[in-house]
Amino acid sequence: MTVLFDIMASVGLWGAVLRIATPLIFGTLGALLCERAGVLNLGIEGIMTFGAMIGWLSVYHGADLWTGLLIAAIAGAVFGLLHSGLTVTLGLSQHVAGLGVTLFASSFSYYVFRLIVPTAGTPPTIVPFQPIAIPGLSTLPFIGPAFFTQTAPTYLAILIALMMAYILFRTPLGLAIRMTGENPHAAEAQGVNPMKVRYGAVIAGSALMGMGGAFLTLSAFNSFFPTMVQGRGWICIALVVFSSWRPGRALFGALLFAFFDAFQLRLQTVVEGVPYQMFLMTPYILSIVALAAMARRARVPQALMQPYRRGER
Amino acid sequence: MTVPVLEIEGVSKRFGTNLANDNISITLAKGEIVALLGENGAGKTTLMSVLFGHYMPDAGRILIDGMELPQGKPRAAIRAGVGMVHQHFSLASNLTVLENVMTGTEKLWSWRSGTSAARKKLLAISERFGLKVDPDARLGDLSVGEQQRVEILKALYNDARILILDEPTAVLTNIEAERLFATLKEMARQGLSLIFISHKLDEVMAAADRIVVLRGGRMVAERRASETSKAELAELMVGRRVTRPVREPSTPGALALEAVDVTVKIDGVERLKSISFRLREGEILGIIGVSGNGQAALVHLLSGTLSRASGTLLLFDESIGNLGVADVVSAGIGRIPEDRNEEGVIGEMAIWENAVLERISSSAFSRRGLVNRKAGMTFAKEIIGQFDVRGGGPASRTRLLSGGNMQKLILGRNLHQRPRILIAAQPARGLDEGAVAAVHARLLEARRQGTAILLISEDLDEVIALADRIQAIVGGRLSPPVEAEVADARRLGLMMAGEWHEIRKVDHAI
């Protein structure tokens, strides 16, 4: 028991929570935005992979870190455009189209990466984002080093969560997005173009996914390697359900999830005799448990996964 | 003369080879109520969709206050003061009333929704026209009548001066409908102009100033309500005189199906509350009610797809447990589901597959898990021949059939086997007059041959014409039966509103 307590009381754990949570926050918010407009975006895993690769590649080729992040966002947006073309304009199965986007985006990332770095071995590194101590707050005992000495994208992720909550629930645009996800025909009848709203939401959401991926290479680590996203995208999709499609709860869900992840990472080092794979499984098992617990209770956007065609009911 | 608020000039709209609107012209004056009367498929909804900008017309134009409306732009129509109340409400059940009303009314890219001003405006409108509603209620928690009120408020909130209502009474009880028409008249008195679409002669005569009759995409007549009669309108609407068949007196036979205090729960909610009925051979028992009052649970209970929480079901005097679909079918119970496309057929499958699917495990159509395709094709061919299903052979995809022919297929696969009992839910819904007559004739023929028929319907005329006895379904409860001879529209209307206790008291008093 004292072991558990020691872990809980360590500053390192709580600092890691925010770091682990950041890509999940970006990804979950991105997927949430798409789904609020009625589009399931299973392209997320591939888009995060591509974001991680292109962000790293840009910086490796001399761009500054923020430019790298921006390029990752733009790349994500382009894949979002592809996904909306398939699912909104053509109205294809969102499941299959999303998987197609994931397969394409990840294989494309690996292709480009191998083109630049032909040999296997230690991949080249960059200088990642450095932690920023928030003046005043960071000097607080325990809380300061844990929560207020993070890299800039982490603060940005939290800011975006708050902004998205505001936009979705306090602005006309947010209402139009929610209406499109609930009943695109009603949106159309009120003069809102559901196609445009869906395009916009999927493109913006995918840009966030790209940024989530870029965080991995530009802040969490300092280089890219294939399979580094490791199912984080799928976990984000589960977190969206867990959050009942609310940005605030998505933030909370990502943090909770990251806490468990950080905790198991530390537990691994102190508990003997349990294979490390058992610990590594916990995030995926937790995601499944979260899905099972929330699926019936959550208020799913009614038009999620339903293609919208004008004049067809 | 003043300029009319709305002019529809020579509008034509073609879908493929089908001319849905053929050179239609209508005018609407301030403070006037015009009814657009026509059967299903007459082109009413198409015309209104053109007016509202959902469809681009192939020819013609629309003027509002003498100004031409740009085509195909719902937003322009809204801005010009046209409001549309759809038959299938365009509302989101997870959002609040206020959110439903506010969507799209503000500049999309503003920093803040003007929620409090919007609430004030909504309350003012609801006060002015007597449309009471709680702005913060979640829409899904409201009754159908209240949801319609929201749909109307939504149009008024957009400062609509011209209101179009598509079959507004389709989902309402008689009493709710009367209340609605009172509201509409009040709106006209306050200067709004209204068009409502309907195929019900009574309400058209009662509520409209002027009646425009559409048939087969053309405008066939225009009458002032004061200068016409129901008989004339009926003839104009149908064109030819189609007489729906009416039941002849007969003596029912043995008791076929009896329910005693049956309760059904779906997801813990009681959908049928201790209902009782008795159905005899050679008899049609009509269950009348506005849809959504437990009909679906009743159909599924008797179709073998839902089990009961309590109560007894007797099949030819024998108590039965919960039956599955195969048991029900092999017991000789035929089933016509409420929704043809949702439950009746699987559109992407072939006609023969749909004909045999419900009895695929019987030895006639499969052996040791292998489908006897030949037997299925033969069966389908017989149905197609006997029941006059047009539009495809046994191997065609079922989706290609028209609604009427699809219904004939469903009727055929049930009646071909001479069922002892037939559960028929909304058998003529959405069919044109000719197909309705055909379906009714088939039901009456089955009755003559001794089939016990449970007719679940929301169409008063249908039930009065066909049923021997009638029970109303309201909120999952069944009224006691009344004999068809004493059932008139007023009495049934009261029953459908759940006021059968009142009737009973009167009956007992007499």
Place this chain on the structure above:
Amino acid sequence: MRFERREHRPLYLLIVAPVLAVIAALALSGILIAIAGAPVLDAYWRILTGAFGSRLSATETLTRATPLMLTGLAAAVAFRARLWNIGAEGQFYLGAIAVAAASAKVLGDLPAPVLIPLLLLVGAIAGMVLILIPLWLRLRFSVDEVVTSLLMNFIALLFVSMLIDGVLKDPLAFGWPQSQSISDHAMLPKLIARSRLHVGLVIAITLAIVVHLMQLRTVFGLQSRAAGLNPSGAVFAGVPLGKTLMKVACLSGGLAGLAGAIEVMGVKGYVTTDLSPGFGYAGIVVAMLANLNPLGVVLAAIFTATMFVGADGMSRGLGIPTYIADVTVALSLLTMLIALFFTQYRIRR
């Protein structure tokens, strides 16, 4: 411009669609090859000769196509019933490790004619077990099985990694995480001497034909199709939805598990965590390229294997990363989706 549903779907379109989709995918990845500075046509020629240029390469391509046929079938039967089993990758690994475990710990001493069918069965059952979890979650809690079956892939792979690092670890593998090898007589017979091609190919093609006939001729086939096309209609017609989905799931999971078993018993003889270069995911593409037709799956699997095997040789010659094969395959899924769309809709102005 708008899309209008076609009343009739001409048969030729269904044949032309995958061909056009593949051509479009090849053209698009041709751009990527060109950007990398290699001659495009030469690259494709090298892919083709790399895959079929010699007896050895042709057998190698068919060897590679074998597990793809099975995972493709797994996806095709599931998708046809609208059961989104994306977990073929995990089921593949579980089937593989089950075979390794059964051979090493329990059954290894049985004679080959008994052992081989038994091991294949064990692999299939392992795959079934894994898919039953997402299915149960869907039926019990209405959880979308796409995400759960995807997450199960990661769990399954970690589980396999744990076993080959632990109880099933091969002590002779110089510390590499690798399972004990299965008994020699548990290996599938070779089809052609001095090649890796084994009877797994025959099994896969036979199963494709069986599945095809089953979908066409049996009550189960009819019912599972009904369940996929219109669940509420199927229920009303007496199709036991849960049971039908269960059977479909077992078939799908079983096929994927079998793919893993056959890969171990036909090619490798032991399990590592890179046994599958994404066979499970590629199976989805194979199924879609075949428009979910079991016989089409055989051809689509051969195309996919051609890309993978051919790209190896091309890569060595031209310095283009082998990932170009993955890109082409993924692109062909997207182009196939679009092509299929136009078999159902036409453009109207």
